[in-house]
Amino acid sequence: MLANYHSHTPRCNHAEGRERRYVERALEGGLEELGFSDHTPYFFDEPGYYSGFRMRPEQLPDYVGTLLNLREEYGGRIRLHIGLEAEYYPKLFPRLLDYLRQFPLDYLLLGQHALCNETEGIFSTHPTDDERLLDLYRGQTLEALETGLFTYFAHPDLFCFTGDAKVYERHVRAVCRRAKELAIPLEFNLLGFMERKHYPDPAFWRVVGEEGCAVILGSDAHRPQDVWDPKLIARAEALLSGFGIRPVERIALRPIR
Numbered sequence: 423m424l425a426n427y428h429s430h431t432p433r434c435n436h437a438e439g440r441e442r443r444y445v446e447r448a449l450e451g452g453l454e455e456l457g458f459s460d461h462t463p464y465f466f467d468e469p470g471y472y473s474g475f476r477m478r479p480e481q482l483p484d485y486v487g488t489l490l491n492l493r494e495e496y497g498g499r500i501r502l503h504i505g506l507e508a509e510y511y512p513k514l515f516p517r518l519l520d521y522l523r524q525f526p527l528d529y530l531l532l533g534q535h536a537l538c539n540e541t542e543g544i545f546s547t548h549p550t551d552d553e554r555l556l557d558l559y560r561g562q563t564l565e566a567l568e569t570g571l572f573t574y575f576a577h578p579d580l581f582c583f584t585g586d587a588k589v590y591e592r593h594v595r596a597v598c599r600r601a602k603e604l605a606i607p608l609e610f611n612l613l614g615f616m617e618r619k620h621y622p623d624p625a626f627w628r629v630v631g632e633e634g635c636a637v638i639l640g641s642d643a644h645r646p647q648d649v650w651d652p653k654l655i656a657r658a659e660a661l662l663s664g665f666g667i668r669p670v671e672r673i674a675l676r677p678i679r
């Protein structure tokens with residue numbers, strides 16, 4: 423692994439370890455690039471509502487400032503990138519962008535943890551056999567990719583569909599085809615792989631291989647030691663090669679300035 427663009431910090435309330443330790447772990451693994459992509463803040467319309475798994479808007483200056491300092495300190499040893507992992511919430515996204523554009527952010531990853539505008543309470547990881555929800559996930563994530571603002575699609579198979587396999591395949595293929603046309607890489611998520619979650623889903627990755635999409639490994643590190651795990655990476659590469667997939671080592675970032 424030469425680059426990992428998916429790492430978190432404790433600001434999201436479910437990650438641990440100082441940023442510096444993530445950088446040190448990346449250096450141990452010989453990574454040449456490390457990207458931080460903590461869960462973005464958001465501005466919600468519902469009074470009193472705030473998701474517990476993301477930083478608050480007022481924490482963003484400290485997040486960016488801390489990483490700018492580390493970038494300077496570690497310059498010449500590793501390239502540090504400052505990004506965010508963001509859901510695409512149609513009603514709330516424009517205001518978020520206005521805020522984010524005030525900061526020198528190198529990229530956004532799409533991580534669609536909830537549907538609609540989150541406050542409706544439809545979460546991608548809740549198992550369902552309802553095709554309408556799968557269709558909603560497909561439509562919403564494709565709309566996000568069409569904005570051209572996302573560098574890659576993190577855990578694209580996060581949606582937990584328990585219904586008919588043929589239905590699943592049809593929706594997945596549509597996502598893969600459009601991502602390929604837009605030249606947006608799909609992430610094989612190493613955290614889900616390590617924790618044996620419902621993703622990465624082999625049924626998804628088989629289609630990715632058939633469609634010939636660009637694929638990148640993402641550590642999704644919520645602890646410094648998870649930035650680079652050579653045994654896990656080897657297992658992931660073996661699984662992917664069975665689907666004819668060879669992940670790319672690096673990607674071009676899309677700054678949101």
Ligand SMILES: [Zn+2]
Pocket residue numbers: 430434436461644
């Ligand atoms: Zn997380």
Ligand SMILES: [Zn+2]
Pocket residue numbers: 428430507533576642
């Ligand atoms: Zn993540």
